[in-house]
Amino acid sequence: MKKILILILITSNLIFSQESEINKLIELGSEEFQNNNIIKANELFEKALKIDSLNKDVLFNLAATELRLNNKSKACKLWQKGYKLKDYGARELVLKYCGQIEYSEFMFKEDVDSEPKFIFKDKELPINIDSKLNPKLTSLFLKESKKSKVIKNYKNQKILLIFNINKNGKFEIKAIKDKPDELKFEIERIFNEIVTFIPSKYKGLNTEYWGGYAFPIYFN
Structure with a gap:
């Protein structure tokens, strides 16, 4: 047990150290960017990216420097990656500079071509x-x-x-407060048996948007 606790402590300290280093690099890079030292800012953000390639702030800022350096293609790749990490700011810049948003298994609601539906008596109805x-x-x-x-x-x-309808067309609960898993699984089972769901679509492909539907239930 002691070894496990020590390992957890070491891992936590390492993560904290990395976050501190990334935040410092973002701060320095932002200062260089504001002072129009774009190449230096780019180097600092690149260094931060090597520490954490999934940091949304790093991706966003690095893309901004690439755009200023006339590397639009690279900037767009970085913003597209940020979009897939649920960065709404990256979404706005993809639309402004890059044209279409790339397909992702999860997307913002306003970007999907169609919202989920269910089939009842051979008719497609809105959720x-x-x-x-x-x-x-x-x-x-x-x-x-x-x-x-x-x-x-x-x-x-x-x-x-x-809840939401996942990309496989299944009713899936995202949150149910203070209730056991047995209830969650039972509600999902019932919904998936009573109707057939159709997932959101983007460019003809199944997807799911971030967020979901709120459903208050009273069992009488």
């Missing part, structure tokens, strides 16, 4: 209507939930969950 879960989908779920032995344990309880 939400007026910012609320489609009444038909709600009705189907509540009717089926009355047959569930698991859900019977939560009778007269109100539950709020956040």
Whole structure:
């Protein structure tokens, strides 16, 4: 146990040290950029990228220096990478300087070509209507939930969950506060059995957008 704790401590200190070094390099690079020393700023951001290639701030700032150095193609690659790490600022610059956003398994809601739907009686219906879960989908779920032995344990309880339709077309709960996994899995099972879901699409490919739908449930 002592060895494990020491290892955790060493790892934590290493991560903290790396974050401090990255923050310092970003600060120095930003100062050089503001002073129009673009090459020096680029070198500092490149150094930070070698420490953490998935740092959104590093990617964003390095791309800005590449654009100033007329390396638009490299700048766009960096911003596209930042987009896939959920950097909204990178999204705006991709649209401004790079044209189209590259496909990603997760995307911002405003970028998908179509939002998720479900099929009922051979018709494609929206998940939400007026910012609320489609009444038909709600009705189907509540009717089926009355047959569930698991859900019977939560009778007269109100539950709020956040869900989305993943890129494989499956109902997936993202958050359900203070409830056991058995309830989460049961709700997912029921939704995925009562209807067929269609995921978001971008350029003809299945995707999922960050965020999700809020669904308050009252089991009576």
